[in-house]
Amino acid sequence: MEPNQLPDDAGHFDIFGGRYVPEALIAALDQLDREFATANADPDFWAELDGLRRNYSGRPTPLTEVPRFAEHCGGVRVLLKREDLNHTGSHKINNVLGQALLTRRMGKRRVIAETGAGQHGVATATAAALLGMECRVYMGKVDTDRQALNVARMQLLGAEVVAVESGSQTLKDAMNEAMRDWVASVDTTHYLIGTVAGPHPFPKIVREFQRVISTEIREQMADRYGRLPTAVAACVGGGSNALGTFADFIDTPEVGLFGFEAGGDGVETGRHAASIQGGSVGVLHGTRTYVLQNEDGQTRESHSISAGLDYPGVGPEHAWLAATGRAQYEAITDDEAMAALKLLCRTEGIMPAIESAHALAGAMTLGRRLAAEQPDADPTIVVCLSGRGDKDVDTANAYFGLTGRPDHYTGGVA
């Protein structure tokens, strides 16, 4: 089957995907699938979404060449797709605006969402405010503690934030709790999943709303350089910014697709969130994919300095792209990501989210490899800079041992 026709009608990407959910949710998933199909064929739907993207979110986002950073990437050309410049600071808004419009079409007035670092929660709270919907965000207790600023942002936007104290109290448990809410509230509520995971049709719908990233990359490359990129690269947690970055290139085999997972302390240590590199095939949150699990199939806790990548599964289409070899996935450790974060700050004056820093670190080794393999091909890598780093300043300060105090004092009375 041609990649563009995937998933099949039941949401399968070969052996991956599907719907492993309580029967109570099937009717809502069917409704969502139908509504998306209708909306997708409706020019008015896309015109409204396009208007919001341009005039509310700030699309198209720039494609920024970063020559000083590229010196550390084997000297290849490196371009950043600036999803960090979207309203709310990341690519998450692309999907949220689309699903919020679908919610309204379905006549539902309440949205719920799960969030890890808080980026998707903030984006969902934003769209709910914009469209006058009720919004509840589930967030692991561990994450509400370490991301208090984003909790406050969501509350300011009018959302209710629920700290989830079950299980490991992180993103996967927030997703469980959102699913439980949805089982009980499905008549009036849409579960606005933030990534390309979960039961069919979510992986497909979220990909289609994130596709705009690769569509713009392709146009911007053609306009400015008259060519395709050699490779596109993105970080992969659940994998929504990566699929958005890949989508329009999947059927273009001359463009390499590279996903960088969170390697935490290193895949060999077992303390990581690299489901493709260090996991095995299983079922989690309604879909068959690569999962971090123990010998019984119990989910193992993931570890990453990046809350947004700290998830023990991955979207089923990534599992398929990895299994078929169309895309390549590598793990980036916390240390490599933090070094890349600092490097981009110092060379280009751009502070990336720690999630996106994984893609930057990956581009550094990828660039050196491409420079060695294809020296005459003028290799060009487009890296999806999925989010901005403001939310990560506390984490970065702690990691780099910064105190937040001035370097010097002057002008005072001795």
Next chain:
Amino acid sequence: MNPPSSASAITAAKSDGRAALVGYLPVGYPSVAGSLEALRTLCGADGETPGVDLVEIGLPYTDPVMDGPVIQRAGTRALDRGVRTRDVFAAVEAVRAAGRPAVVMTYWNLIEHYGVASFARDLANAGGSGLITPDLVPDDAQPWLSASEEHGLDRIFLVAPSSSEDRITMTAALTRGWLYATAVMGVTGTRSSSSAAAPELVARIRRLAPQTLIGVGLGVSNGDQAAEVATFADAVIVGSAFIATMLAAEDAGHPEDFTGLRSVLADLTQGVRRR
């Protein structure tokens, strides 16, 4: 010899002129040994109550999306204390030894990881009657449909108030043994009031699939509710109400004290026997 069908417990109760009582407890809570003792109590092995007619043995999972806080808490503690998938077979044997049919209820990843065919074989060998699959709908169940046929196991699928007529018909056709009707839109857990959705759902199933035995679960916690559900369902399913007594006993420092469990059990067994 093939294990008994779990439906036989329901038809036996029916010929008694009443609905069957189905009790759920997780293996591994308060410990593996303690859970076997609790399961024997549930079967009425101590002679203090008639016990349940059929036992659902829960196999704890890290991400149980159909379970409310009570079952989650017991499951998390069981996992923390090291319960393994293979322990469920010992639990099945304990229930069989206490003279009741046993079905397992768990999430699909654990079965898939054990190996669908291996799990079916080992469950049948332990004397288990079948499997309830809260996150596996027939659409994605092909390996389980074949394995359950091969080993003569019941496959109990769920239907919900939101299920369409087509889905009820399809699910009832592929269910073997009986059908699990979720009484409310929601997860497991006790509820003080019963919902109108349950009798409506049961009436729809009876119209669409008249031969199907129907168990109703989610929210039943006492004899009065059980008696009410028994007026329209073939079996009444109770879980959280039992487990809540065990959590309370542990919190009071007596994890092996099943006095509370016996008392809820006595109320419920009387409930399904009211005329």
